[in-house]
Amino acid sequence: MNVHLAKFMMYYKIHQMHRDDCSISQISQYLVVNRRTVRKYLAMNEREYEDFLIQQSERRKELIPYESFIKERLVLYQETSSAQMHDWLKEKYSDFPQVNPKTVFNFVHWVRNKYNLPKIIVHRQFHPIEELPYGKQAQVDFGEFNLRTSIGKRIKVFFFTLVLSRSRFKYIWFTDRYFTAELAIQAHESAFEYIKGTPDEIVYDQDKVFIVDENKGDIILSDKFRAYTREKSFTLHFCRKADPQSKGKVENVVKYVKQNFLYNRTYFNIETLNDEAVNWLGRTANALPHAFTKKEPFSELTIEQSFLKPHIANTPKAIAVYYTVRKDNTISYKSNLYSLPLGTYKGRGSQVTVSIEQEYIILFAQESKELCRHKIAKGKGLKILNTDHKRDKTAAIDEMITTICSLFENPQKARQWLDTLRSAKPRYIRDQLLIVKQTVQATEPALTNKALKYAIDHKITSALDFKAIVTRYRQEDTTEVCQAKIIRLNPLNGAAPNGALVQPDKSQIADYQTIFNNNNHS
Structure with a gap:
């Protein structure tokens, strides 16, 4: 239907509805046309409306x-x-x-x-390629998706996906942070462990996670990923930029993950999402026959695994794994909640790092200071709490700091140093403050002020060091006093002190003799 005919049909419909006693507002709402347009069309007969359309088509174009x-x-x-x-x-x-x-x-x-200059559309020509041998190749890509939490809040998740080119066996791994080289390495290790081997070659996009510079074909890898690939036995193949067709298998997997797994899924936490993803891979993605091969990826994997190279686990390095601190001062780890000391949550974006040692989970502040540790729980949906974490020690510590500051002649500088001490030793701050308090109370103000200045200038963050400084100054002060007394008793300049020149009163011997004789006669 051309535009001219469509406009005439609109014109006739307006007049028909008007003859059926429909109001201008009703016509406007039904046909989704402005009321002024309805009035204008009703005021025209067919000849006038046709002239109007001709005039519209022949109006001068601005360009x-x-x-x-x-x-x-x-x-x-x-x-x-x-x-x-x-x-x-x-x-x-x-x-x-x-x-x-x-x-x-x-x-x-x-x-x-x-x-007659139609736009020329250049169609890229494709041709089918032969199926690659088992164990020859895998393709890797990244994706992201916005999920809704149980309270309706939106959160973005990022995922790594790997697919074996021959068997079409898939693996996905989720994180709640943008991918870095460290996270990508962690995802690779998890994938190789899942498929129980490594392929000969892996195909990648030219992603900034892996590549520093394309360098006209001599690709420069990021330092961490280059070091990782040197330890592994697979070769790398990077597609040209903006060429997703060259790794179409994994591109389809990214779309499949979004549409079949993530769409309308509720987000609880990243550990739960990864658990759900593994379950989805087992029941759907790797269980249903592939649309092209008509074979189940899981069954094909049993064949392909014999062609994969053995996977040697990467030597564990200190990769910081961050976990978001919840408002109730807990983190979620493998579907269980572990408590943190009260006050760890400092607003949106608060995070801690996690380390696993045997059967314990150790939680660190971002400056690598240990906050607490828990025994890893067996099971899911559990709360592992330390009752000591429920105590609000902040107010008591603040009160102690205020009291100790009042013992110094300069409370402001004292608070500045004590806050530094608190940041450096948060777990032992109470013991540290007690040492400072006892030291200050047993020392003259002049010495404590001198020690405080030294501690601030030299960035001392230990109460024991502060006590040692005070002791040192006290010893120096005692030595100075002793030396001053010797100088007064033995002047080096030869001048006698005034006290040494005073002559005491003398009694006459005759007076004592007279008194003695009188006593004898009596």
Whole structure:
């Protein structure tokens, strides 16, 4: 149906509804047409409406002055898009008017029709390739998706997917953070462990996680990924940029994961999502026959595994695995909640790092200071709590700091240093404060002030070190006092002190003799 006929049908429909006693508002709402347009069409007869349409089609186009330029460019470059033509017009003519891109699109389309210059669409030619041998190749790609939590909040998750090219056996691994080289290595290790081997070759996009520079074909890998691949036995193949067709198998898997697994799924935490993904792989992605091969990927894997190279687990390195701290000062690890000391949650984005040692999970602050440790629970849906974590020790510590600050002559500097001490030794701050308090109370203010200045200037973050500094200053002060007394008793300048020059009163011997004789006669 052409546009002219469609407009006439609209005109007749408006008049028909008006004859059926429909109001202008009803016609407007039913046909989704502005009420002013309805009134205007009702005021026209058929001849007037036809003249109106002819006038509309012949109205002057705003871009007519640029027709010749557009035609010349289309003759030379017939595949040019209207968006590129718009940019050329602005580049060529400094006074080109501010028009809507749709206006340019319509005018370019009009020029094409007028001069018979249809847009040339270049179709890329493809041909089928033979099935690769078992164990020869795997393809890797990344994806991301927005999920909703149980309370309706949206959260973005990121995933790594690997598919074996021959068996079509798939693996996916999720994280709640943007992929880095460390996370990509962790995902590879998890995938190789899942498929129980490594292929000869892995095909990748030119992703910034792996590549620093394309370097005209001599690809430069990121340091961490290059070090990892040196330890492994597979070779790397990187596709050209913007060429997803060269790794179509994994591209289809990314779409499959989004549409079949992630769509309308509720997000609880990343561990639960990974558990659900493994279950989905087992019951659907690797269990149903593949659309092309008509074979189950799981059955094919049993054949392909004998052609895969043995997987040697990567030597564990200190890869920081971050976990988000929940509002109730817990983290979720493998579908269980583990408590953290009260105050660990400091608002949205609070995180801790996790380390596993034998049967214990150890939680660290981001500055690598241990917060606590728990024995790893067996089972799921459990809460592992340390009752000591429920105590709010912040207020008591704050009160202690305020009390100790008042013992110094400069409370502000004292608080500054004590806050530094608290950050350096959060787990032992109470013991540290007690040492400082006892030291200050047993020392003269002048010495504590001197020791405080030294501690701040030299960034001392230990109460025992502060106590040692005070002891040292006290010893120096005692030595100075002793030396001062010796100087007064033995002046080195030869001058006698005033006290040494005082002459005591003397009694006459005759007086004592007279008293003695009188006593004898009595």
